[in-house]
Amino acid sequence: MTTEAHAAPRRPPLLAVVTLLTAVLTVLLIAFAWPSARSEPRDVPLAVAGPAPAVAQVKAALDQAMPGGFELTAVPDRAAAVQRIKDRDAYGAIVLDAAQPEVLTASAGGPAVAQVLTQLAGRMQTPAKVTDLVPLPKDDPRGAGLAAGALPLVLGGILAAAALTKLVRSGPKRMIGAITFAVTGGLALAAVLQYWLGSFEGSYLGNAGVIAMSIAAISLTLLGLEWLLGTPGLALGGAVMMLLGNPLSGMTSAPEMLPSGWGALGQLLPPGAAGTALRSVSFFDGAGAGRPLVVLTCWLLVGLLCCGLGALRSRGRAVPAGQEANPVPA
Structure with missing residues (x-):
């Protein structure tokens, strides 16, 4: 009579399984939470239209408020700023009009960036008008x-x-x-x-x-x-x-x-x-x-x-x- 011995498969220790699961859970948390928790402007392309002294003043103020947050490009006028936004060369623009400054946004290109620019408009020395050139759809205004x-x-x-x-x-x-x-x-x-x-x-x-x-x-x-x-x-x-x-x-x-x-x-x-x-x-x-x-x-x-x-x-x-x-x- 032949008896076949079937060896039971070796199973890892419980402590090893728990350690592996904890490591996987930690990696998942880091992967999904870390980018959001560290979200802030970094070299965001932004156009600025206005006189050269005023543009330099805005650049200095932004560098002080958000160091490295924006990459400014001077443009001759509002039309040029609008074109850069529609071409997706900039997320927004600041138009330095002496009578009424204006901040141009494109929430469809990035709602978070548009929100930051809207906040900046309220902090300007002369409160600026905010114009959303490319808004998100009415049925989904937050994207x-x-x-x-x-x-x-x-x-x-x-x-x-x-x-x-x-x-x-x-x-x-x-x-x-x-x-x-x-x-x-x-x-x-x-x-x-x-x-x-x-x-x-x-x-x-x-x-x-x-x-x-x-x-x-x-x-x-x-x-x-x-x-x-x-x-x-x-x-x-x-x-x-x-x-x-x-x-x-x-x-x-x-x-x-x-x-x-x-x-x-x-x-x-x-x-x-x-x-x-x-x-x-x-x-x-x-x-x-x-x-x-x-x-x-x-x-x-x-x-x-x-x-x-x-x-x-x-x-x-x-x-x-x-x-x-x-x-x-x-």
């Missing part, structure tokens, strides 16, 4: 829809890659599924945000296209990493997109409001690029969308490249296995 849409956008790409990896065996079919889901997900999210919540304006297809590019960039990159590195690759890519890409996207404020350097990093990841592109396409007729769309395109190409390398690697493994399974008879 809550766009800010809340960052998380579903990231989760959509991560969940698509995880589900396709688990449920679909064929690599090419996974890629087709990811691209198809990106299109349908982009159309669905844009419809909810634009027609139901009223958070978007402009072209519906343009907004949907930006969302689809972001979802596809994330899901294809994660699929490629899983193809190359296995489950650790999928986990690593998902962690980067969730713990860095989402909190550093600047959707709730602006990239220039995040801690130094981190806002720039966020704009190089799909969530941050998508947020900037969505603001440009939805509210500024596409002005300023070039760079973020290039970033999303680069991530798409990286994802396709990783998938291609994964396919070559899988094919290289399959050929020797096939040769061993079919030996040549003597």
Whole structure:
């Protein structure tokens, strides 16, 4: 009589499990709370129109009140300041008119920056009139829809890659599924945000296209990493997109409001690029969308490249296995 002994799998000690969970919870808190807690203006582009002595006086006052908070650009008149805002070269402007100073804002480009500029208008020596050149939609005056849409956008790409990896065996079919889901997900999210919540304006297809590019960039990159590195690759890519890409996207404020350097990093990841592109396409007729769309395109190409390398690697493994399974008879 043969008795098969089945050794019970070794389980980690309870203390190790609790320590790991505590570390994960701490990382999540830091990733999501730290950027918001340290949010303040840092080199925010701002135009100033007026006489040179008055411009210099304003610059000195801003440097004293918020050191390093604003990057001022002198412009000849109000029209030039308005153009810089609509081209997304500046978040706002100060027009130094002797009779009635004016502060120009664009809340659609960054509600947090517009709020800071509105506060500055009340602190000026002569209280300034505030004009919002590019306001947020009336149905969503605080921009809550766009800010809340960052998380579903990231989760959509991560969940698509995880589900396709688990449920679909064929690599090419996974890629087709990811691209198809990106299109349908982009159309669905844009419809909810634009027609139901009223958070978007402009072209519906343009907004949907930006969302689809972001979802596809994330899901294809994660699929490629899983193809190359296995489950650790999928986990690593998902962690980067969730713990860095989402909190550093600047959707709730602006990239220039995040801690130094981190806002720039966020704009190089799909969530941050998508947020900037969505603001440009939805509210500024596409002005300023070039760079973020290039970033999303680069991530798409990286994802396709990783998938291609994964396919070559899988094919290289399959050929020797096939040769061993079919030996040549003597």
